[in-house]
Amino acid sequence: MEGKEISQAVIRRLPRYYRYLGELMESGVERISSNELSERMKVTASQIRQDLNNFGGFGQQGYGYNVKYLYTEIAKILGIDKSHNMIVIGAGNLGQAIANYANFEKRGFVVKGLFDINPRLQGITVRGIEVRGMEEMEDFIRANDIEIVALTIPKNKAPEVAERVVACGVKAIWNFAHTDLNVPPDVIVENVHLSESLMRLSYNIVKSKK
Amino acid sequence: MEGKEISQAVIRRLPRYYRYLGELMESGVERISSNELSERMKVTASQIRQDLNNFGGFGQQGYGYNVKYLYTEIAKILGIDKSHNMIVIGAGNLGQAIANYANFEKRGFVVKGLFDINPRLQGITVRGIEVRGMEEMEDFIRANDIEIVALTIPKNKAPEVAERVVACGVKAIWNFAHTDLNVPPDVIVENVHLSESLMRLSYNIVKSKK
DNA sequence: TAGATTGTTAATCGATTAACAATC
DNA sequence: TAGATTGTTAATCGATTAACAATC
Numbered sequence: 277m278e279g280k281e282i283s284q285a286v287i288r289r290l291p292r293y294y295r296y297l298g299e300l301m302e303s304g305v306e307r308i309s310s311n312e313l314s315e316r317m318k319v320t321a322s323q324i325r326q327d328l329n330n331f332g333g334f335g336q337q338g339y340g341y342n343v344k345y346l347y348t349e350i351a352k353i354l355g356i357d358k359s360h361n362m363i364v365i366g367a368g369n370l371g372q373a374i375a376n377y378a379n380f381e382k383r384g385f386v387v388k389g390l391f392d393i394n395p396r397l398q399g400i401t402v403r404g405i406e407v408r409g410m411e412e413m414e415d416f417i418r419a420n421d422i423e424i425v426a427l428t429i430p431k432n433k434a435p436e437v438a439e440r441v442v443a444c445g446v447k448a449i450w451n452f453a454h455t456d457l458n459v460p461p462d463v464i465v466e467n468v469h470l471s472e473s474l475m476r477l478s479y480n481i482v483k484s485k486k
Numbered sequence: 487m488e489g490k491e492i493s494q495a496v497i498r499r500l501p502r503y504y505r506y507l508g509e510l511m512e513s514g515v516e517r518i519s520s521n522e523l524s525e526r527m528k529v530t531a532s533q534i535r536q537d538l539n540n541f542g543g544f545g546q547q548g549y550g551y552n553v554k555y556l557y558t559e560i561a562k563i564l565g566i567d568k569s570h571n572m573i574v575i576g577a578g579n580l581g582q583a584i585a586n587y588a589n590f591e592k593r594g595f596v597v598k599g600l601f602d603i604n605p606r607l608q609g610i611t612v613r614g615i616e617v618r619g620m621e622e623m624e625d626f627i628r629a630n631d632i633e634i635v636a637l638t639i640p641k642n643k644a645p646e647v648a649e650r651v652v653a654c655g656v657k658a659i660w661n662f663a664h665t666d667l668n669v670p671p672d673v674i675v676e677n678v679h680l681s682e683s684l685m686r687l688s689y690n691i692v693k694s695k696k
Numbered sequence: 697t698a699g700a701t702t703g704t705t706a707a708t709c710g711a712t713t714a715a716c717a718a719t720c
Numbered sequence: 721t722a723g724a725t726t727g728t729t730a731a732t733c734g735a736t737t738a739a740c741a742a743t744c
Binding site: 309310311321325326328329333335336337338339340341 | 699700701702703704
Binding site: 282287288290291292294295353354355356360368369370372373374376377380383385423424447448450454455462464466468469470471472473474475476477478479480481482483484 | 492497498500501502504505563564565566570578579580582583584586587590593595633634657658660664665672674676678679680681682683684685686687688689690691692693694
């Protein structure tokens, strides 16, 4: 099933390394030391080296890391060297925003379909993707090799829809509903709870005033 | 300035406690033990008690916690017992989605204004909020006692706009741009990096296939 | 070769869990 | 009072940082 377990703390940092390396590439930097990267990213050089060495030795003593090589390797680790088919359920503003992110497609996330229960939204087109009714969902998932389902629907509908997509064999849910989903252990849920994020911000505001 | 420092790990969990307590209240539960809550939330009872005791003793031996009381107290800790004025910069789908969340207003986050550089969006109305041009931003922030600025704009514009709002005295930024913002130490930035979230999902998909 | 910087082991720090005395 | 469950201290676990030998 897997090798040695990598902590989620490390995983959480990987996309950020990836982003910085991408920016370095764009500005034409060819190599970088853990020390210089640590200054830019405001983390310790030790942490960078430890994190990367979870996946293998990407650097070279006396030289540092080759930016382009490391960028490519992290992409592989993150699985973004391959494309992932996705649908978005809930075609409200948030659903449309996600379907819209050209960015995602650049990184290999391809939004194949958009679904909504609201008949008034059905038929409209977002980035060339037609909004479909919920009754078409199961067939569409099977026919289009859908790997990821983004849920941008109200929390009360989310558990039921999650169950439906899981029953269809989907193993990854990107959950924007303000609720936790109960799924079998082999199904991955990545939560984006915007209201929780805002509350953390609020906490830090109040704290700073004290 | 502040009392003993509370770790961000604890802060990250507080909104989730709050959500569960809200649901318990809705289903008419009056009291709950750390043990029962731990089963529902799938965390240890020890962690719940430790977390809460960072802020004071909210429970009672032999009884547990009063749901409504604890809910209210956590609201106070999170600073959501008071209202916070907010503007959203970037009136694209994501910006509109955030302005739309009736939810936020219920929790005391009041979207007072919506701004965009695109003249075609200026004048349209989202939830009764007119989209304004960027040149009006500074005056609006000062006139409306704005505490939080949500940035739903492309990453290349974000640093410049962040600087402008900070220069206006704003101390809290809810950043959706795919970049880190450099702000003075007294300014709080809460990042929502959707693409990073999606990459973590992708990593976990790839890992589970191994 | 000498200098630089990694990969990796060891030390430290912090967070989580366990245990239990206090007490409602 | 007896039972339940907290608040809190102590033990464990894991993550971060420091140090340095290996090596390019």
